[in-house]
Amino acid sequence: MTHNGNGNGAQDAPSTEQLYQQIAPERRFSAQPVKVRFPTGAEAFVRPVGLDVLVKSGRLPDFLTPMVMDGLNGKPTTMPTVDEVGQVKDLFALIDTIAELAFVLPRVVEVPANDTEITVDDIPLDDKYFLFELLGKPRRWLENFRPQPERDVRPVADEPGLPVEAAEPNAEVEASAEA
Numbered sequence: 001m002t003h004n005g006n007g008n009g010a011q012d013a014p015s016t017e018q019l020y021q022q023i024a025p026e027r028r029f030s031a032q033p034v035k036v037r038f039p040t041g042a043e044a045f046v047r048p049v050g051l052d053v054l055v056k057s058g059r060l061p062d063f064l065t066p067m068v069m070d071g072l073n074g075k076p077t078t079m080p081t082v083d084e085v086g087q088v089k090d091l092f093a094l095i096d097t098i099a100e101l102a103f104v105l106p107r108v109v110e111v112p113a114n115d116t117e118i119t120v121d122d123i124p125l126d127d128k129y130f131l132f133e134l135l136g137k138p139r140r141w142l143e144n145f146r147p148q149p150e151r152d153v154r155p156v157a158d159e160p161g162l163p164v165e166a167a168e169p170n171a172e173v174e175a176s177a178e179a
Helices: 016-020 025-031 051-057 062-072 085-102 125-133 139-143 171-178
Strands: 034-037 043-046 103-105
Touching: 051 062, 051 085, 062 085, 085 103, 085 125
Parallel strands: none
Antiparallel strands: 034 043, 043 103
16 A cells, blocks of 8 residues: 555555455456446446346345246346335345345455455445346446546647647637638
């Protein structure tokens, strides 16, 4: 870690890449994590959660079993209507389970012991919904949500031979108004 330069000795949080190096190599392979930017702007390494993994977790609510079985059998699926309080609680528990299974780094645990661990309640609901919508999608879908590097581009002049510094956003409009 590096010091943040504010003179008080506090340290910056490690970068996501530094944290990735802390994932055990065998877990990197089995988890196949992808760095994802969530709707809230947060970034984390996550893995796809397949329907098979969800079923094996033993935490699939009964009212969703027919939908999941259709999905596993290649049939079209639709989310059943949630019309009971118990089903709403089960649905939120399922969304939490998906987040727990998806997050590789930071790791989701009950009691965080260091800055590479969080609780499921630390994850904003919008980000959990995002993972829920990706349930059963292949890894390549996650790659669509990788953060892109900032581009170092400058405006380009419309006319050949005009230096970039001389090109101003309204230069063409002002020139035509003077004519």
